Amino acid sequence: MRYRAGIYDVIVIGAGHAGSEAALASARMGCKTLLLTINLDTIAFMPCNPSIGGPAKGIVVREIDALGGQMGYNTDLTYLQMRLLNTGKGPAVQALRAQSDKASYGRLMKQTLENEPNLTLKQGMVEEILTAGDRASGVRTNTGAEYEGRAIVLTTGTYLRGRIIIGDVSYQSGPNGQLPALKLTDSLIDLGFSLVRFKTGTPPRVNRNTIRFEHLSVQPGDEEPLQFSFRDDIEKREQLNCYLTYTSAATHEIIGENLHRAPMFSGDIEGRGPRYCPSIEDKVVRFKERPSHQVFLEPEGRDTAEWYVQGMSTSLPEDVQVRMLRSIKGLEEVEMLRPGYAIEYDAMVPTQLDLTLETKVIKGLYTAGQINGTSGYEEAAGQGLMAGINAALSVLGREPLILDRSEAYIGVMIDDLVTKGTTEPYRLLTSRAEYRLLLRHDNADARLMEKGYRIGLLPLQRYERFLRKQALIHQEKDRLNKTKVQPDDVHALFTGLSVDQPKVTQSLAQLLRRPEVDYGKIHDLRPSEVELSDEVTSQVEIDLKYEGYVKRQEAEIERQKKLEKKELPVGISFASIRGLSNEAKERLSAIRPRNIGQASRVEGVTPADISVLLIYMESSNKQEVTNG
Amino acid sequence: MRYRAGIYDVIVIGAGHAGSEAALASARMGCKTLLLTINLDTIAFMPCNPSIGGPAKGIVVREIDALGGQMGYNTDLTYLQMRLLNTGKGPAVQALRAQSDKASYGRLMKQTLENEPNLTLKQGMVEEILTAGDRASGVRTNTGAEYEGRAIVLTTGTYLRGRIIIGDVSYQSGPNGQLPALKLTDSLIDLGFSLVRFKTGTPPRVNRNTIRFEHLSVQPGDEEPLQFSFRDDIEKREQLNCYLTYTSAATHEIIGENLHRAPMFSGDIEGRGPRYCPSIEDKVVRFKERPSHQVFLEPEGRDTAEWYVQGMSTSLPEDVQVRMLRSIKGLEEVEMLRPGYAIEYDAMVPTQLDLTLETKVIKGLYTAGQINGTSGYEEAAGQGLMAGINAALSVLGREPLILDRSEAYIGVMIDDLVTKGTTEPYRLLTSRAEYRLLLRHDNADARLMEKGYRIGLLPLQRYERFLRKQALIHQEKDRLNKTKVQPDDVHALFTGLSVDQPKVTQSLAQLLRRPEVDYGKIHDLRPSEVELSDEVTSQVEIDLKYEGYVKRQEAEIERQKKLEKKELPVGISFASIRGLSNEAKERLSAIRPRNIGQASRVEGVTPADISVLLIYMESSNKQEVTNG
């Protein structure tokens, strides 16, 4: 029996990584928010890697934090290990990576949701999206509860018609033996959405007590661990080690012999898997020449002997999995606690979305996370945050927040998804960002905190802390620019270095730009009068050292921005524009880009098509003027 | 595809409360043990009350500990609140009750299992019990893994063909949204077992932040909390409060109006529920005269705002549940986090078991816990422990361990189950024990530790600690018996009390037997030279004060024991014994009691039938002598 169960501003479906961020953002922005999820015991659950961050993804976590989201802080409070990756390389590719305490992470997120004012958390299985005309108006659960909402955020992850596959065994299931969502797909299809079938996979887990660590190489955490969150109230945590080993010739032989039993080759999996998170059988087939692959052994929690075997994602039959594992150095006698598996699920075709993550056909319905064809906790959280923000802004009658490709990895991801779509689970990579020198780990606050504060998500106190930091950076850069030093002053600095001695008077800033000079040297030479934190001085150093590159990228962005500013009329009929290629007509009609910039990134749209569009817009502007 | 996955001494199916104890016992006794369970994330999960202990049950936990089991220790290390119940009443009904930290309890049990030598833990769904002739020989999982085992312990809880029911909604599911075990039932039926359909239920959970605590009565923990485990290395924990409130006339009205929607009345539930854990709708119907029922509000963990609403177990529709809750004082604006539900499942008819918990028809197959028709974590753990012990003893070629009704509540429970069977989920109650003055909370160690040590489960060090304690008790009782005091010596002790002054020389022991004297007074009068712990002195006091009663119960036990010693011949054909009533013939043939004592407790067997049996045995003994 149906019953009226309550009225909310925003209803979020699913408390995974996307849904948790969406619900917190909406509630913190003042919207009365409901969060419905299948099982309260699996909130923010990590069905795969117990880790957060890494290249590009780690930067997303900082961006989430800068906007006022939860993932970074939650990670800082629960991690097992923290590492800054690529410290040897430039700041553009540096990123934090945390080994997570899986259970603690989920429990802390649950607690955060439970204690958030404005937020109501409930266990419930949503079976239908309710609509009024072309607007979403609520949801109905399997117990007949009908909740009314002005905006709905859908974040069902891998649960829609989930099906687990291990070798020749398969059964309906959400990840990790959870109940799948079997009925919601029909509701989405009834609303007119196109869905695709994707798949992803996870490796086996093993018992630490049965690993031989003696001959494996240790992967320790950083001695001075950084943190994701831009806060100063976080205590450093004791770090656990990870370990590195490799697959052997025997491993590859076992896999080769059993390929006919691999569902991805036998045809039992219809879903498309993520190219950048391939299974081990996939890697062995695709990279025949590679004699071995890296395998990382990683703890899943402080209070468990269960370890994760990174690199060995597989849906081979269970017996093959055991043999495969035992052919790896250090795992000769390993006990497998649970087998790896693949999971197939329904996902939305993301080109059905606007840049706000609102669906184009059903107003007020937003989708975020794995349902949008992505893979990864950070990708999910980033989208969830933006969907939650935009749902709230729309309920509050305010302008949406759209992040530009030059402002955030989150912007790159969403633009990629809604503009280009994806034919496989989409993962963020550094290479997807054209302005990656700007989208750095270190400056996420400078890029986004003001926005976070403006929309009412980032609390004043954290924003003020940011402003103080920026002021110090500014002051110090100013001092470095203004303070001049004579060749004689810096003599000592350069003795012993095989570089030319400076011959003219220079500012400290100019000096700092030389590759062989770091901030420490400048400090030794002419220390600042105020004491500056590492956070400030490293920012000063990066800003000054990369000023040139950054300026060039900014100029490019300016050019591109002009195109992004050229907004396409809302009702524009691409089909009737003469001169556009047929392919462009089709694609543009499907994607309905907001502006010329976005239009230029649509697949199959050529520069010639863009010229046609620009000419068309100019002439129609003129017409308007003439007509007006 | 099937594959040979390994050979073990003992295989335990299910890592609930029964299975965890069974696996630990077997492994600790030196058997190579495999523990298979559907989901490693729900080990020792509490789907209902987050609490351990209480009347009778709390004593079982002490018994488990005395034998070398885990439940008590695990509780001591994780509890939220500890209380000794019935402190005002005699020691026979006193029992400890802990409010559990649900998630921590499960995590700690998982860790304990993972780190136990001899024990292999694996995620796996068992679909078939394999046999060789009339012996269990192994199990097969859904991934085709065939594990060989010399003994199998089956502890599937409420998972066999589990079905969740909330009002008019029902779906296949294990408890708490876990995957149910759909195929194992068929295997059990194929082996010739009779199964019954039982059901149990759980109340809704609510968000603490929406409870109005102001007018509710606080239920604090004990200031000096005791512990379940007989150890001295356990730190006391900070205690959380519980709260008491009551259902109102409005609650009962809401229920009354919606009874037609209650599945237990509309006929949608076929399973039999536990009489002693009734649902609220059941209570309202059965106790029409009661204007209200107690409702306890209890935390589920230190790191969650989720609270348990004890007393409100229900399978009414979700909308009724919300209204019902909000009609209770303090819950006027409560947010329900998850609804209550009923769950139906298949259970074994326990009369198919021997007192060792081995099934009579399939040798080497033991069953324990909820599958045997019981309800409750402690009942499950107690049986699991005994099944694990007996499986191990049989593999080791040693005599089984059977606890007598006069030795342990565990003995009472198992004897009840296998001798009388049960027509509803069986729960331990103080009233089920005929010798409850002996089966006390305080003396579980004295009753069982020697047995625990003898079978190789209780470690020497803990046994020695026990022996030291017993020696101190013995010494002190001796001193109290030997030390005489004159009427004058005790004058001060009795001034102000409205009782007669002692008029003759008495031993301290005699003095202590007087109701108005406690050990403290004795201590003030003639202190012991050695310092004695509370544990010791309270034992001395109870032993002396209740000596008379205890002696009488012991005499009764002696009489009964004689009957229990009269073993019935293994192949005895009850059907052919002349003089037995037809009902007795039928029942005895089905139950196949081991001895006259057990036979006398079989339902439908009269004292006349017992006389017939005794005469029959005497004459057949004579015959044997004549024949021999």
Ligand SMILES: Cc1cc2nc3c(=O)[nH]c(=O)nc-3n(C[C@H](O)[C@H](O)[C@H](O)COP(=O)(O)OP(=O)(O)OC[C@H]3O[C@@H](n4cnc5c(N)ncnc54)[C@H](O)[C@@H]3O)c2cc1C
């Ligand atoms: C087996 C497996 C392997 C993976 N491997 C990788 C990997 O190697 N690398 C990687 O980056 N990522 C991997 N992922 C992906 C990663 O887990 C997800 O990207 C991430 O969890 C997605 O977050 P989400 O919030 O979109 O969805 P989820 O975290 O899946 O959360 C979905 C939430 O929605 C709820 N829900 C679903 N349907 C309903 C409904 N009808 N009503 C109410 N609630 C509902 C669920 O209960 C759940 O809380 C893997 C995932 C799985 C399952």
Ligand SMILES: Cc1cc2nc3c(=O)[nH]c(=O)nc-3n(C[C@H](O)[C@H](O)[C@H](O)COP(=O)(O)OP(=O)(O)OC[C@H]3O[C@@H](n4cnc5c(N)ncnc54)[C@H](O)[C@@H]3O)c2cc1C
């Ligand atoms: C909704 C609900 C309400 C309850 N209410 C009460 C109450 O009010 N009072 C009370 O005292 N008790 C109550 N109980 C009962 C209590 O939960 C159980 O008595 C106790 O948990 C039983 O322990 P167990 O070990 O027998 O089974 P469980 O704790 O259920 O454990 C069973 C284990 O077996 C595993 N398993 C099952 N099938 C298979 C298979 N085929 N292969 C491998 N593994 C398998 C499962 O994964 C699980 O780990 C309730 C239970 C439920 C579900």
